[in-house]
Amino acid sequence: MVIYGKQEVYKIGVMIQAAADETVRYREAVKITKGQLYCNRCGSHFSLREVRLPAGSYYCPGCVLYGRLTDQDQLVSIHRKEEAEVLQTKPQIHCRWLGELTRQQSRMAEELIRCVDSRENVLLWAVTGAGKTEMLYPLIENALNEGKQIAIASPRIDVCRELYPRLVAAFPDVAILLRYGKALEQWQEFELLVCTTHQLLHFYQAFDLLVVDESDAFPYEGDPLLAFGTTQALKPMGVRVCLTATPTKNLLQKAKSENWQVLHLPQRYHRRPLVVPELFFLEDWRNLAKYPLRLARVLRICEQLLKENQVLFFCPDIAFMKHITKVLQEKLPQKKITFVSAQDPLREEKILQLRNKQWDILLCTTILERGVTFERVSVVVMGAEHEVFNKSVLVQIAGRVDRKGTQRNGRVLFFFQEQTLAIRKAIKEIIQMNQLAKKEAKR
Template sequence: MMDESVLYGRSLLKEDIPFLLTKDIEKQLNIKSAITTKGDKKICTRCSTQLNLSKRYPCVCGSTCLYCRECINMGKVRECASLYSIPDPCVFKPFDIPCLSWKGELSEQQRMASNQINENIRNQKETILWAVAGAGKTEILFKGIQMALENNKRVCIASPRVDVCLELAPRMQKVFPEVSLVVLYGGVEEAFKYTQFVIATTHQLYRFQDAFDLLIIDEVDAYPFHMNKPLLFAAEKSRKKISSLVYLTATPDKKMQSRIKNKKIEAVILPARYHGFMLPVPQAQYQKNSLRMNKNIEKTRLIKHMKRLINQKKKFLLFVPTITLMEKLQPLLASLFLEISFECVHSKDPLRKEKVLDMRKENLDFLVTTTILERGVTFANIDVLVWHSDHSVFTEAALVQIAGRVGRSSKYPKGNVTFYHEGWTRAMKRAIRQVKRMNRIARSRGLIQ
């Protein structure tokens, strides 16, 4: 079925358009060369990457063409290709009643943050919401999103992580039940449709052009978005020239903190969680990392800790640094916990969504995970153990986010975080220091008990 709305605010290769272009549609099109020439340079129009002029390959056009390797997962941008779009008319059905259907209440600090963000959205400003994990960032955004939607604006929340998008989408659809919404990520089975509200991974922004009046980028410090120039370019390209941009993070990098300090970006800072309890401070325990080589494995602190939690019927996450180490650890844990239900999950796991859901439904006693679950997912009542916390993959930001999985629920605001290590790292020290600092600031403001 032909529907030109799939091109509204989009930037698509011809082969990605699900219908043949008619003369009527061609009259509406903006057509750009997929690769542009700037002086003696060739630049990908979609992601801004400079191409290697010596890398020409035989092409379907019958000649030899350059193509962009950076954004190839979104379809091959060839030198002979074009990108097609139709200006976004942004005309949506008006709401007869308020589009936000949420009965919750914000805390005083959440309400103040919400008001400030709403004002910045109204004035098309760039804002960063720096809030500790579990501060209720999503709820703080509700009023600002509502204001944009009811003023016929188009809204996008983008995240570097699929898991975050999958958790966020049903929450947003529930509180904005009358708003058209689509969820976009690699491998999604749902066909694209033109909607007022988009939730997408940051890579999906490559396919948008001048589309959004309000762009919210969640976990801006997370891989693969962090310090990724093509994705930063895609984000800027996806929003309209006059629009609002809101960054969300619990762990801004030094560059972002410098922008905040020098007042180059408006910052809204929340040092406490919405329920008023302090952040759990990680504790460090010495533990040799060569678990699988240890003949007395059952006597190690880590395994004793895990057994103690199981006996207490306490659910927990066990973070490991790499898939390789997880694969070596899995049979060992299976032999030690014969009657215990657990799973291992990582970024390449095709059953990742199902396993996370099983953990959330409390069908599992514990879940072993890589850093794929360091952020963006919530479990009501868990502890967290980090094995080999001195590994280089566990940066300061990663460890702070991992610690932030604990104590998020108002029903279960407390819990324990344990870093098992063979030696202290700067990242471990800074992560613990950052958590303590946020607790001090929150206490000085009277925000925690």
């Protein structure tokens, strides 16, 4: 068994050391009642008939990937005593970010602080490229100076990797820890945790402020286990802030039913509009190589895009991505072309290489739909009618273009065989956001 500092541990029979200003809490790992097993770590419940081990004990299969819990185990956590939180004094913390918030961003930042101070959960609905991370800086600074324990979690590893260095640069005097499944960083005591939403299952009533970035993203959206972990990680009086550019109906309904504050920012920080996708009909795109005229059209468009920008080329699945990569490499030998997916061990390096202009075209799955920023890119979506490209995904993909730097005429192209409701809804939402941003600019 590995004990990670103040993370919850899962087995009994281990000496738990607590400092003078800390207290140790024990609770059942699983609860058995009325023929049912209830897991206190993930919230799952099962019939005892399903979860009996050969030795006679019972376990939770819902979160077995995080270490098996049985009715013989306890969950153990270490907490700072309340009086210690009040008496603890330390130097004032200042944000070192050198940028400046726009008027709209400043208004959102002030509202976030007000909501958290009044213990109101918040949904911040801001378009892609609105500068959500920068709007968090005043809130984080304020919470740190009040001695609050903070976590910023996201369902996506790439988002966590993107957030971590920016937060370290903005708060160099703060102990910040990055945690995800295969993170190489050693455990250390922290004031601010950046982690995947899965990691929250390892904490119990640990955080005063919990920010969930990209809260509509897979696999967090619709996963009761991760939702339970998020709730469990908050202190009883803790506050949750959810960030998204594409809230789902479920998220909006949850915010309404639980009386969350909903803050809406339709304008990007640089005040340029979202790029509206261009539609290109392409029959039998999966077998593109069999049709010389259709392939020539796609190649010609890629070459046009490359005159001013690099290209992010989104594919609906890995098999097609690998196939079309070979086709592009063969037909455009003078261009530097590669692909990346969640299975790629060089995933992080390839993303960094694209930022360093080492690739002309990077083909990818939906892992790069959100949470990553490149300065000069255009976007191609091949097979935009595919089920993996729902409305939210298409809006997020389109939002990769013109996020930072000077305008470089970035374009968003959807190639499709059938125009779906998701495609139409994505374009409609982008146009509506641009219209709202125009109105906002006049206020």
